[in-house]
Amino acid sequence: MCGASLWVQAAGTHTHPDTPIGAPGYSDKVTRTITIDMQDNMRFVPATLVVKQGETIRLLVRNKGAMTHELVMGNSQDLLAHAKAMQQAPQMQHRDPNSLSLAPGRQGELLWHFTRAMTVDFACLQPGHFESGMRGKIEVAKGHSDAHAH
Ligand SMILES: [Cu+2]
Numbered sequence: 001m002c003g004a005s006l007w008v009q010a011a012g013t014h015t016h017p018d019t020p021i022g023a024p025g026y027s028d029k030v031t032r033t034i035t036i037d038m039q040d041n042m043r044f045v046p047a048t049l050v051v052k053q054g055e056t057i058r059l060l061v062r063n064k065g066a067m068t069h070e071l072v073m074g075n076s077q078d079l080l081a082h083a084k085a086m087q088q089a090p091q092m093q094h095r096d097p098n099s100l101s102l103a104p105g106r107q108g109e110l111l112w113h114f115t116r117a118m119t120v121d122f123a124c125l126q127p128g129h130f131e132s133g134m135r136g137k138i139e140v141a142k143g144h145s146d147a148h149a150h
Pocket residue numbers: 042068069070124125126129134
């Protein structure tokens with residue numbers, strides 16, 4: 001676990017976790033799968049995704065390189081602070097629902113419910129990777145929000 005957690009306590013009777021960038025998704029709510037490759041040239045391919053507010057996306061993340069990479073979603077300030085913290089603690093593991101760390105050749109998936117119209121940033125926080133440009137963004141276009149009354 002790391003200190004820069006996104007999780008905020010839900011107010012009132014609301015029990016599912018919500019964060020400034022959305023919420024963990026449920027597999028039966030997935031609307032689309034998007035594949036993202038991670039490469040040793042410090043790039044995500046594609047580096048820009050466009051989704052609609054309310055969509056639950058299965059991000060299929062594939063590490064095509066020979067080194068460990070990870071994908072951490074957040075806002076840009078959090079990711080920057082977090083990248084700096086990683087310089088101090090390079091072995092820090094990320095196991096939150098908004099992040100995935102993959103050994104070379106592995107793949108995994110993140111299910112995420114994009115509840116807010118905004119730009120969600122993502123980055124690889126392995127030491128030096130963020131600084132080398134290993135980042136991307138998810139543009140969440142305003143759409144019909146789902147049944148939840150927030
Ligand atoms: Cu990386």
